[in-house]
Amino acid sequence: MMVKKMKKTICLLIPIFIILLLCSCGEKNTDSSLLTVDLISDALISKLNFEITPEEIDSAVALSDYAIDELLVSEVRYFRVGSAVADEIAVFNVKNADDIPSIENAVSERIKYLKEGFSDYKPSEVPKIENAYTKTIGNIVILCICDDISSVDGIISSL
Amino acid sequence: MRSRKIELFIFIAALTVLLFFAVSALKKTGAQEQDKTTSLTTQVITTIKETISSTAVQTTATTTQKQETTTAEKTTEETEETEEYYTEKETKKKSKKSGAYDCFEDCVFIGNSRTLDLKEYGLVKNVYASVGVNVSTVYTKCTPGSSRPIMDEIGRKHFDKYFLQFGENECGWPSESTFVAKYKKIIDDIKKKDPRADIYLQSMIPISKAASDKAEFDCTNERIDTFNSLIKQLAKDEGVYYIDVASSFKDRKGNLPDDAAYDGVHLNKKSCEKWLDVIEEKI
Numbered sequence: 190m191m192v193k194k195m196k197k198t199i200c201l202l203i204p205i206f207i208i209l210l211l212c213s214c215g216e217k218n219t220d221s222s223l224l225t226v227d228l229i230s231d232a233l234i235s236k237l238n239f240e241i242t243p244e245e246i247d248s249a250v251a252l253s254d255y256a257i258d259e260l261l262v263s264e265v266r267y268f269r270v271g272s273a274v275a276d277e278i279a280v281f282n283v284k285n286a287d288d289i290p291s292i293e294n295a296v297s298e299r300i301k302y303l304k305e306g307f308s309d310y311k312p313s314e315v316p317k318i319e320n321a322y323t324k325t326i327g328n329i330v331i332l333c334i335c336d337d338i339s340s341v342d343g344i345i346s347s348l
Numbered sequence: 349m350r351s352r353k354i355e356l357f358i359f360i361a362a363l364t365v366l367l368f369f370a371v372s373a374l375k376k377t378g379a380q381e382q383d384k385t386t387s388l389t390t391q392v393i394t395t396i397k398e399t400i401s402s403t404a405v406q407t408t409a410t411t412t413q414k415q416e417t418t419t420a421e422k423t424t425e426e427t428e429e430t431e432e433y434y435t436e437k438e439t440k441k442k443s444k445k446s447g448a449y450d451c452f453e454d455c456v457f458i459g460n461s462r463t464l465d466l467k468e469y470g471l472v473k474n475v476y477a478s479v480g481v482n483v484s485t486v487y488t489k490c491t492p493g494s495s496r497p498i499m500d501e502i503g504r505k506h507f508d509k510y511f512l513q514f515g516e517n518e519c520g521w522p523s524e525s526t527f528v529a530k531y532k533k534i535i536d537d538i539k540k541k542d543p544r545a546d547i548y549l550q551s552m553i554p555i556s557k558a559a560s561d562k563a564e565f566d567c568t569n570e571r572i573d574t575f576n577s578l579i580k581q582l583a584k585d586e587g588v589y590y591i592d593v594a595s596s597f598k599d600r601k602g603n604l605p606d607d608a609a610y611d612g613v614h615l616n617k618k619s620c621e622k623w624l625d626v627i628e629e630k631i
Contacts, residue, residue: 310480
């Protein structure tokens with residue numbers, strides 16, 4: 190009788206534990222405060238599939254390419270293959286939340302510039318640019334252009 | 349009896365599910381910890397490397413000083429040579445540390461995607477270039493991060509030297525004289541906008557054999573050679589400098605070695621550094 194009661198209690202407790210466990214896992218994924226520019230950029234560059242792996246470019250070049258004032262961002266990571274390939278990863282940490290729209294606008298302008306540049310030069314790169322991944326998490330603004338674009342969200346969510 | 353069996357089944361099933369989630373949660377935490385550990389390890393290794401390199405530099409500097417002192421005691425002539433050698437080494441080191449070629453600070457590079465890579469790799473700061481640019485669209489296309497056409501950038505700031513490289517996107521043009529005429533216009537406009545500057549026309553760097561056989565934009569190594577002759581003549585006619593960078597990149601058959609470019613046309617960082625070294629030597 191006692192054993193039967195214990196089993197019933199355990200059977201009731203187990204689903205509660207599972208629910209709690211799932212809730213705690215979910216909370217980890219949505220906590221943007223744990224994400225950093227380095228964490229995101231390192232994960233993207235190491236986990237995405239590229240035909241030619243982009244190389245890290247000096248942050249000064251990123252600020253010049255995106256026409257971003259260096260005072261607006263605290264951290265920048267920038268990866269490119271070269272000017273003839275559209276693949277690009279750029280991750281910015283915006284100092285002040287009020288400046289996020291201007292950085293997002295710079296990212297949009299960059300996409301527009303690349304699309305225009307490649308449309309009459311290498312049209313095969315244009316679909317990649319059109320499907321560019323852009324996301325803002327907290328103060329971090331992300332742009333990713335690559336063939337393996339469907340994997341980007343999963344990689345960032347898993348961090 | 350039957351209900352006991354059902355209870356037991358539910359119990360085992362629930363236990364399995366719990367174990368599954370517990371294992372995946374542990375794996376996730378483990379992976380995150382591993383990431384953090386890797387990142388920490390990398391940081392520690394970098395710090396150690398930096399410390400070692402700075403110690404090495406200090407040791408080298410001390411040795412140099414000692415060497416110089418000893419040499420000074422021997423002959424003045426020898427000391428001068430040693431100083432010169434170390435000064436040269438120090439300058440190169442500084443360039444490497446900043447990642448840019450400091451000697452091109454007062455110069456500007458104008459051209460197409462090949463030229464743009466010099467900026468993309470962080471080797472030179474002043475680059476007015478864009479993908480697909482030719483001697484005609486240089487008046488309409490903008491450099492990354494600017495809303496002003498490339499030719500409108502000229503004259504806004506004085507540069508001592510202008511290094512121009514065009515032709516790869518024009519190889520397929522039916523008229524070679526159109527290319528020459530439009531290139532001449534660019535030179536004339538630079539002369540007007542920045543009269544004190546020296547203008548250098550660079551020869552086009554060859555492409556790999558595979559790229560030449562593919563003949564994208566009708567660009568082959570034979571066409572490049574033809575255009576290079578036209579560019580050389582144009583430089584002579586216009587009274588500007590001509591730099592033959594092409595010869596330094598040709599293999600025995602006149603092609604660009606496969607390992608010099610990431611797509612047979614566009615140079616990788618190492619080759620871009622070689623390109624700048626060639627210019628530095630020739631000016």
